[in-house]
Amino acid sequence: MTAPTTSAPTTGAPTTGSDATSAEAAAATPRALYVYGITPAGVGTPRSPGVDGAPVRLLTESGLCAAVSSAPARLRPRRRDLLAHQAVLDELAAQGPLLPMRFAVLSPRPDALASQLRAEAPHLKRQLDDVRGCVEFNVKGTVVPGHFADLVRRDEGLRALALRTRRRPDYEGNVRLGEALARGVRREAGRAAGDVLDRLAPLAVRTVRGRTDDEQVLSASFLLRAADEELFRQAVDELARTCGDRLAISLTGPLPCYSFVDPGPAPDGR
DSSP states (O other), X not given: OOOOOOOOOOTTSOOOTHHHHHXXXXXXXXXXXXXXXXXXXXXXXXXXXXXXXXXXXXXXXXXXXXXXXXXXXXXXXXXXXXXXXXXXXXXXXXXXXXXXXXXXXXXXXXXXHHHHHHHHHHHHHHHHHHHTTEEEEEEEEEEOOOOHHHHHHXXXXXXXXXXXHHHSOOHHHHHHHHHHHHHHHXXXXXXXXXXXXXHHGGGSSEEEEOOOOSSEEEEEEEEEEGGGHHHHHXXXXXXXXXXXXXXXXXXXXXXXXXXXXXXXXXXXXX
């Protein structure tokens, strides 16, 4: 869904009759809202400017607040707007539980958003209770190429293939050996990723796995109690050292709890 657009009347020309009626109707039509997130009622209005520099305000309904601003005429994922979106969420998250919206969620009218808050209030409040006092961290792991000598020493099949290739070197043999080594490296990285998940999951309230591929073999989000953040960081640092020859680990956070909330249908289905 995109924000509605209206044409401004031409300056310098009077508007009469049906033109004046159209202009008045356009002026009376509420402008679409850009929605940042939902919090319990009573939070302070974020001071950070919103997307496209618009001031952020709070729409309160049924014990909930939706942080909103006027939707820009054109909404694009420009860096400054992505940062503005995040800054508003950071201010809200610092005050308590938050159901964050992804970038570019719109509602057509204030009354439509208020109606949704009313209808979804019990579900939204349960979601807010679930993330109260919590933050999200994301851990990714990518395959570390190399260390073939250690891998060949540990794997009897690779050892035999490397020996045959060395005795009778040819193009096809080298290709087979290279492919076998690449599979072995990915397999070792995958095992390390499993070890990382086994170690970190007990430290979290909940864990959600993300998409992986042949290179990024680990992607997981962890819902942590804020009091457990330092312990979690220490565990990640230790795993990065012990698995570093097979898996390059990166940690991002704390983040708004994107992966652990289900705000229900987005405004007007978006």
